[in-house]
Amino acid sequence: MVTNASEVDHYASDFKQLQALNDNNWVSPIRSHAMETFAGIGLPTTRKGNEKWKYTNVAPIARIPFALSSSSNTSIDVIKSVAPWSDSWTNVVFVNGFYRKDLSDQSDEFELTNLAELIEERIPVENLGSLTDISDDGFAALNTSFLQDGIVLKVGKGKTVEFPINVVFFSDGSPSTVAHPRIFVKAGRGSSVSVIENYVGGGGDYSLTNSVSEILVEEDAVVNHYRFLSESEHTYDVGYGRVKLSDNSVFNSRSFFKGANIGRYDLNVLIDGEYASCDLQGLYFTSGDQHMDNFINIDHAKPYGTSNLFYKGILDGKSRAVFGGTVLVRKPAQKTDSVQSDKNLILSADAEVDSKPALFIYADDVKCAHGATAGNVDADTLFYMRSRGIDLETASRLLIYGFAGEVIDKVEIPELRDFLEEAFLTSLPSYKFEF
Amino acid sequence: MSKHNLIEIKNLHASVEDIEILKGINLEVGVGEVHAIMGPNGSGKSTLANVIAGRPGYSVTEGEIIYEGDNILAKEPEIRARAGIFLAFQYPVELPGVRTWQFLKAAVDAIRKENGDEEMGVRDFDKLLEEKRQLVEMDPDLVKRSVNEGFSGGEKKRNEILQLALLDPKLALLDETDSGLDIDALRIVSEGVNNFKGPQKSVLLVTHYQRILDYISPDYVHVLVDGKIVKSGGAELALELEQKGYEWIRESTGTEVQT
Numbered sequence: 001m002v003t004n005a006s007e008v009d010h011y012a013s014d015f016k017q018l019q020a021l022n023d024n025n026w027v028s029p030i031r032s033h034a035m036e037t038f039a040g041i042g043l044p045t046t047r048k049g050n051e052k053w054k055y056t057n058v059a060p061i062a063r064i065p066f067a068l069s070s071s072s073n074t075s076i077d078v079i080k081s082v083a084p085w086s087d088s089w090t091n092v093v094f095v096n097g098f099y100r101k102d103l104s105d106q107s108d109e110f111e112l113t114n115l116a117e118l119i120e121e122r123i124p125v126e127n128l129g130s131l132t133d134i135s136d137d138g139f140a141a142l143n144t145s146f147l148q149d150g151i152v153l154k155v156g157k158g159k160t161v162e163f164p165i166n167v168v169f170f171s172d173g174s175p176s177t178v179a180h181p182r183i184f185v186k187a188g189r190g191s192s193v194s195v196i197e198n199y200v201g202g203g204g205d206y207s208l209t210n211s212v213s214e215i216l217v218e219e220d221a222v223v224n225h226y227r228f229l230s231e232s233e234h235t236y237d238v239g240y241g242r243v244k245l246s247d248n249s250v251f252n253s254r255s256f257f258k259g260a261n262i263g264r265y266d267l268n269v270l271i272d273g274e275y276a277s278c279d280l281q282g283l284y285f286t287s288g289d290q291h292m293d294n295f296i297n298i299d300h301a302k303p304y305g306t307s308n309l310f311y312k313g314i315l316d317g318k319s320r321a322v323f324g325g326t327v328l329v330r331k332p333a334q335k336t337d338s339v340q341s342d343k344n345l346i347l348s349a350d351a352e353v354d355s356k357p358a359l360f361i362y363a364d365d366v367k368c369a370h371g372a373t374a375g376n377v378d379a380d381t382l383f384y385m386r387s388r389g390i391d392l393e394t395a396s397r398l399l400i401y402g403f404a405g406e407v408i409d410k411v412e413i414p415e416l417r418d419f420l421e422e423a424f425l426t427s428l429p430s431y432k433f434e435f
Numbered sequence: 436m437s438k439h440n441l442i443e444i445k446n447l448h449a450s451v452e453d454i455e456i457l458k459g460i461n462l463e464v465g466v467g468e469v470h471a472i473m474g475p476n477g478s479g480k481s482t483l484a485n486v487i488a489g490r491p492g493y494s495v496t497e498g499e500i501i502y503e504g505d506n507i508l509a510k511e512p513e514i515r516a517r518a519g520i521f522l523a524f525q526y527p528v529e530l531p532g533v534r535t536w537q538f539l540k541a542a543v544d545a546i547r548k549e550n551g552d553e554e555m556g557v558r559d560f561d562k563l564l565e566e567k568r569q570l571v572e573m574d575p576d577l578v579k580r581s582v583n584e585g586f587s588g589g590e591k592k593r594n595e596i597l598q599l600a601l602l603d604p605k606l607a608l609l610d611e612t613d614s615g616l617d618i619d620a621l622r623i624v625s626e627g628v629n630n631f632k633g634p635q636k637s638v639l640l641v642t643h644y645q646r647i648l649d650y651i652s653p654d655y656v657h658v659l660v661d662g663k664i665v666k667s668g669g670a671e672l673a674l675e676l677e678q679k680g681y682e683w684i685r686e687s688t689g690t691e692v693q694t
């Protein structure tokens with residue numbers, strides 16, 4: 001494998017500085033190993049024949065010598081203006097990747113710590129990194145090389161956490177800086193918790209957020225995971241999520257993409273227990289020259305699992321969306337029931353989507369369906385509405401909102417649903433049929 | 436006494452992709468009248484209803500449609516709808532994610548706006564919708580769902596009649612609203628149409644069956660064959676057709692009937 005030396009050089013001095021801060025710490029060898037790995041594989045651009053990154057060119061990201069970001073004194077009002085928020089939730093705020101204790105809530109219902117504190121106190125995090133294959137992903141390797149801050153959440157056995165844990169990663173948009181947030185969640189046996197991960201930004205040019213989330217769901221536990229990405233039109237956001245499900249556990253994911261210049265969400269759910277289920281839904285709205293790549297994989301390794309994958313995209317301007325990923329049903333995963341769909345509504349002649357969901361089945365007794373569609377609003381549909389006196393603009397607005405609403409309406413946290421409705425419905429064009 | 440016509444169709448020729456489908460239709464529907472249009476599959480009945488409602492995709496190559504004294508051919512479908520033309524679709528369209536309530540409210544408000552009225556208050560609209568829903572005995576859950584999505588064929592037809600009742604147009608074009616209905620639904624739909632009927636309302640009803648005409652007695656029956664009205668008569672014409680079939684039309688009018 002050939003690695004562009006300058007790409008590694010970009011990060012070398014920051015890496016040395018960071019390591020010097022935490023000499024002889026439990027994170028030091030983890031970081032060193034990750035940096036060696038990164039030096040070997042580099043960012044995905046440098047790898048040939050890589051199906052995982054086929055439609056997303058990260059050259060613009062590889063070119064920029066990002067400096068590690070530093071915290072800033074952003075006020076709570078700024079954060080509340082761009083992220084979902086409710087005082088009844090447990091809110092946790094990071095600015096430019098750094099925990100802001102002064103803006104965050106504490107709770108004694110569960111174990112919630114920021115990673116920097118655990119590093120400082122020299123308390124290793126068991127299983128951190130266990131779901132991440134850094135040798136397979138340059139971004140994840142880079143994130144691990146700069147393991148510095150993030151959240152570690154552990155919900156105890158049988159505990160039902162009533163209110164969502166709302167984690168806001170705010171970037172103030174300092175030019176050419178990078179943050180590598182890390183999320184580690186362990187939902188203990190029979191527990192139940194909702195986590196909202198937000199990547200939001202206040203504008204500014206060419207900053208990168210490169211996050212890694214690992215979620216371990218133990219037997220009979222339920223995790224509801226929400227992800228909201230709305231950064232400025234010049235930022236890059238790469239997210240890597242790994243989830244592992246044990247017997248009888250449930251993972252529900254709702255992902256909402258609204259902004260970033262290049263966005264990528266690589267989510268992989270490993271069904272590693274019997275009777276486990278996951279329901280992964282997403283809504284992406286791209287406009288201008290945005291690019292969003294959802295790479296969503298479900299790996300059925302054990303029998304009696306169910307999975308539902310339901311993504312929807314609305315594309316405007318010259319934007320581009322990619323939907324990839326596979327549902328893999330391994331040989332032992334008999335009686336798997338899986339449905340996969342990606343639907344796209346294309347509002348402009350210059351927008352384009354590559355939707356390639358795939359299904360690999362090695363078990364013989366399974367029920368699987370998949371499909372992808374891309375289309376513009378159909379003339380018969382518009383005529384039906386117009387024949388009731390509804391003008392074109394209102395008709396198209398009802399249709400576009402309706403299309404988005406199918407995902408937003410299913411959000412079960414009322415304040416979050418209201419927030420998303422507002423966030424999407426105010427930005428969606430109301431009349432935009434160029435066909 | 437001179438008849439007051441709501442709509443006059445004069446020598447209407449319409450084609451789709453250069454294929455002529457309507458080949459010179461002449462039809463006048465007076466205020467307060469009920470006209471039935473019958474005819475074999477593919478003869479152009481839906482095309483006629485769609486052209487009156489302004490569906491894009493048809494080109495009118497000759498003739499006029501005069502509605503309330505104006506030629507409406509250049510008008511957008513929403514303008515025609517607001518002027519009182521309503522089409523109950525042969526195949527109602529599903530609108531995924533668009534809530535029935537929202538859709539109906541937008542339609543009611545669009546028509547009110549045209550008449551210089553304000554948008555209807557939510558409570559008043561709820562009341563009106565509930566009243567009309569009961570009229571067509573539609574399951575209350577259906578109103579909460581997306582428009583026509585996952586509705587059965589019969590439920591979709593009832594929803595068309597619900598919309599007819601709610602929008603209260605002047606001219607109802609009913610395109611096979613009776614097809615695919617069970618006996619109870621046929622009665623309910625017919626009652627919905629009878630409720631709508633009145634001295635100020637006109638109905639143009641496309642059907643293949645006498646059974647709906649037992650409920651809604653038409654003033655006139657027209658037989659459309661290959662894009663032309665080949666025979667017109669009173670209610671008895673439908674009965675005669677049902678007994679004798681389209682072959683009889685061919686013989687009695689000298690028209691080729693393609694089936």
Ligand SMILES: Nc1ncnc2c1ncn2[C@@H]1O[C@H](COP(=O)(O)OP(=O)(O)OP(=O)(O)O)[C@@H](O)[C@H]1O
Pocket residue numbers: 451456474475476477478479480481482483492525
């Ligand atoms: N949009 C279209 N594109 C192509 N052909 C069309 C279109 N609309 C109508 N036609 C053709 O025009 C002819 C008349 O169709 P129309 O739907 O008006 O018939 P109909 O009398 O309503 O028949 P049915 O009783 O089956 O409903 C048919 O041959 C049909 O295939």
Ligand SMILES: [Mg+2]
Pocket residue numbers: 480481482525610611
């Ligand atoms: Mg028809």
